[in-house]
Amino acid sequence: METLTPTAALRPRDYVAVRGPDAGDFLERMLSNEVASAPCEALLLTPKGRVIAPLVVVRRGDDDFLLLTEPGLGEAVRATLMRARFAAKCEIEPESHTSVVVFGDTDGIPNREYGVPAAEVLDAEPPSQPAAEEELERLRILARRPRWGREIDDRVLPAEAGLTETHVSFTKGCYPGQEPIARLHHRGKANRELRVLEVEGAPQPETEVFHGEKAVGRITSSVPGLALAYVRVEVPTDADLTVGSARASVR
16 A cells, blocks of 8 residues: 655654753763764663653753653653752753644654654644544554554563664763663664564554464554564564464565
């Protein structure tokens, strides 16, 4: 099925401001990516390397940063940063904004969630005809981009979701969760990975994926004909799979 690129879409968000003379250094010590390269994607992690929140870091001034996160996670981000602030001279406060993703080559905060050129624009006029959720979900699945509450939760390691490719720097200084992230990257490998499956229908999240008689994964997101699934890395890309009673294959 051909997928057309929409023109604009609303992007629900929570927002947390971090500002003050120590804001940059503090965020550099707390987040998984190089804050100096903002705008950038990053993770706020537990010491064991589990995701508290995925973030987009925007630098509005020398000592003024805005963190964009998922709806409902703003308070967790604020509270986690507040507990770690200690003597750092910075304020950490929620803010209210709106986000619109504009597709195509345009100014704004780079957005890679849908696998096509796009930028996120803050406090812009909402689109008169925003893209349909299924249309956006199809683009996201094709781009193999994980979503909070679907592909990202406390069961998942960042490497399994592909987040170490987009949200993590392996050359920066220490931050909470760095040790397990680096250890897996340099000394091991994830046991499962996100794959795009061609499927019949739209299987529900948590539906098991089988290779022969063996359960090798689970569905996380789907639209008619396509799904994202965590599948064990040893399953070959040309394997015949089943999801429920339907056949499936890796796209």
